[in-house]
Amino acid sequence: MRDAVHFFALAVLVGCDSSDQAVNRVYPDMVVAPASVDFGDVAVDFTGATSIQVINAGLAALEIESVTLSGADADAFSVTVEVPLSLAKDEVASLGVVFAPATYLPYAAELTIVSNDEEHPTLIIPLSGVGIYAPTPDIAVDPLSIDFGAVAVGTTAVATLGIANAGQATLTLTSAEQHGSGAFAIIGANPSGFSIPPGQSQQLVWSYTPYVEAGDNGTFIIQSNDPDEPELIVYLLGNGGGDFVYPEAIIDCNTPIEPRRLVWLDGRDSTDPEGLALTYAWTLEGVPAGSAVNAITDPGQNLASFISDIAGEYTVGLVVTNTSGISSAKRSCKMEAIPQEEFHAELSWNTPNADLDLHVMWEEADFFSVPGDCTFCNQVPDWGVLIDTTDDPSLDIDATSGFGPENINIDLPIDGAYSLLVHYYDDHTDASVLATVRFYAYGVLVHEASQTMAYNYTWEVGQVNWPEGTVGVTGVYRKNYEYDENGDALLQEDGVTNVAGPRNCSSE
Ligand SMILES: [Ca+2]
Numbered sequence: 001m002r003d004a005v006h007f008f009a010l011a012v013l014v015g016c017d018s019s020d021q022a023v024n025r026v027y028p029d030m031v032v033a034p035a036s037v038d039f040g041d042v043a044v045d046f047t048g049a050t051s052i053q054v055i056n057a058g059l060a061a062l063e064i065e066s067v068t069l070s071g072a073d074a075d076a077f078s079v080t081v082e083v084p085l086s087l088a089k090d091e092v093a094s095l096g097v098v099f100a101p102a103t104y105l106p107y108a109a110e111l112t113i114v115s116n117d118e119e120h121p122t123l124i125i126p127l128s129g130v131g132i133y134a135p136t137p138d139i140a141v142d143p144l145s146i147d148f149g150a151v152a153v154g155t156t157a158v159a160t161l162g163i164a165n166a167g168q169a170t171l172t173l174t175s176a177e178q179h180g181s182g183a184f185a186i187i188g189a190n191p192s193g194f195s196i197p198p199g200q201s202q203q204l205v206w207s208y209t210p211y212v213e214a215g216d217n218g219t220f221i222i223q224s225n226d227p228d229e230p231e232l233i234v235y236l237l238g239n240g241g242g243d244f245v246y247p248e249a250i251i252d253c254n255t256p257i258e259p260r261r262l263v264w265l266d267g268r269d270s271t272d273p274e275g276l277a278l279t280y281a282w283t284l285e286g287v288p289a290g291s292a293v294n295a296i297t298d299p300g301q302n303l304a305s306f307i308s309d310i311a312g313e314y315t316v317g318l319v320v321t322n323t324s325g326i327s328s329a330k331r332s333c334k335m336e337a338i339p340q341e342e343f344h345a346e347l348s349w350n351t352p353n354a355d356l357d358l359h360v361m362w363e364e365a366d367f368f369s370v371p372g373d374c375t376f377c378n379q380v381p382d383w384g385v386l387i388d389t390t391d392d393p394s395l396d397i398d399a400t401s402g403f404g405p406e407n408i409n410i411d412l413p414i415d416g417a418y419s420l421l422v423h424y425y426d427d428h429t430d431a432s433v434l435a436t437v438r439f440y441a442y443g444v445l446v447h448e449a450s451q452t453m454a455y456n457y458t459w460e461v462g463q464v465n466w467p468e469g470t471v472g473v474t475g476v477y478r479k480n481y482e483y484d485e486n487g488d489a490l491l492q493e494d495g496v497t498n499v500a501g502p503r504n505c506s507s508e
């Protein structure tokens with residue numbers, strides 16, 4: 001009410017001034033962008049969102065008295081702004097506008113801004129949009145509360161929780177966080193990030209192992225892309241629930257990360273409701289296939305770490321326990337390691353002793369030639385522009401025994417064709433191995449292939465075409481060449497040689 005009176009008084013003052021040409025005075029000047037909003041097609045049950053910028057381009061304060069929606073379809077729109085709102089000279093305010101169609105129809109409404117701008121005391125912004133059909137996911141969780149009943153301390157009871165998709169589009173669980181007692185645990189992976197196709201379901205098995213007799217309670221909060229149930233809460237109860245308040249494990253979860261980097265795991269925001277000191281227990285829950293990461297450094301500290309090796313998804317878990325012996329629910333953090341180099345090739349294999357080598361060859365370069373074949377004996381040749389290292393390949397990990405990984409990267413490759421090849425260099429008593437190559441272009445996995453290999457065989461995976469970032473798959477698997485004096489491969493009648501070809505880089 002006070003503001004309304006103020007507004008009125010200002011209007012009277014303006015009236016006096018405008019009749020007196022000689023007086024210089026300042027005005028507010030409201031500029032709004034955009035002048036109208038068309039949300040276009042928005043699927044029913046989903047929302048379209050945008051913002052409208054309001055700028056005071058005048059010299060006096062702009063007083064916005066009200067922002068209202070009107071028109072037959074006003075209910076389909078909403079606006080976020082706090083009024084009254086005062087904007088100083090050059091100050092900008094952002095009005096959040098959302099369109100949420102209820103059915104398959106065109107919608108229109110008007111957004112009206114009332115202010116002390118004399119030129120446009122009432123400014124109208126037309127809003128429009130069309131509700132259209134699109135398939136949506138529909139989450140169905142059963143049960144919404146799991147009561148394990150009476151369970152003796154130190155013993156374990158199990159129960160299942162079903163997460164089904166009753167909709168027509170893929171359901172993605174964007175987050176799945178457990179709160180409360182750490183006596184409840186999911187057996188298996190946390191489902192955060194899971195995708196469930198239409199008509200399918202995912203069963204989660206829960207365990208309950210009480211450490212105290214007084215009961216346990218907790219919640220499991222599932223967030224998904226279901227448009228009308230973005231968050232569901234499942235209640236967990238054991239031995240009557242108890243009245244504990246639990247410490248909470250909190251991970252400052254940073255994703256994406258990069259391959260071959262030290263990754264800090266920060267649990268320092270973890271809390272105890274009574275301020276008791278906490279102990280920390282980090283666990284490695286998952287690594288990409290082919291990764292050699294198998295442990296966390298300082299797993300008992302609030303700040304732990306590991307060194308990522310290859311691209312892909314790493315998952316860690318954290319449980320904190322207070323000095324009364326009460327543990328939090330396990331919190332997990334999934335981190336996607338995305339290569340920053342535009343060209344990133346990775347090799348891993350499945351036996352502990354064998355030494356396989358990754359080769360990347362420029363254009364028509366020969367196997368083990370220098371500088372054209374980048375491999376263990378030619379790790380950072382100068383390709384492309386001389387002296388410029390950004391277009392050079394680099395063997396960043398050279399593994400000489402089991403599992404790999406090895407990878408060869410180029411920050412900014414020059415245009416052309418690159419061959420990817422794997423050589424089974426030394427068996428170190430291992431027999432055949434399964435080799436896997438992944439190739440990332442511009443941070444995206446574009447090719448993955450595996451090949452069972454015998455000692456001294458080569459596997460030509462394919463040709464990388466740059467700048468397209470595509471892989472032409474050749475998949476040629478054969479025994480290492482022997483060459484004659486002319487540099488031609490010597491082949492037996494069956495098309496392979498039985499004598500080792502070059503095993504190190506040539507000097508010319
Ligand atoms: Ca739903």
Ligand SMILES: [Ca+2]
Binds near residue numbers: 355356401
């Ligand atoms: Ca090797």
Ligand SMILES: [Ca+2]
Binds near residue numbers: 383384385386391
């Ligand atoms: Ca270069």
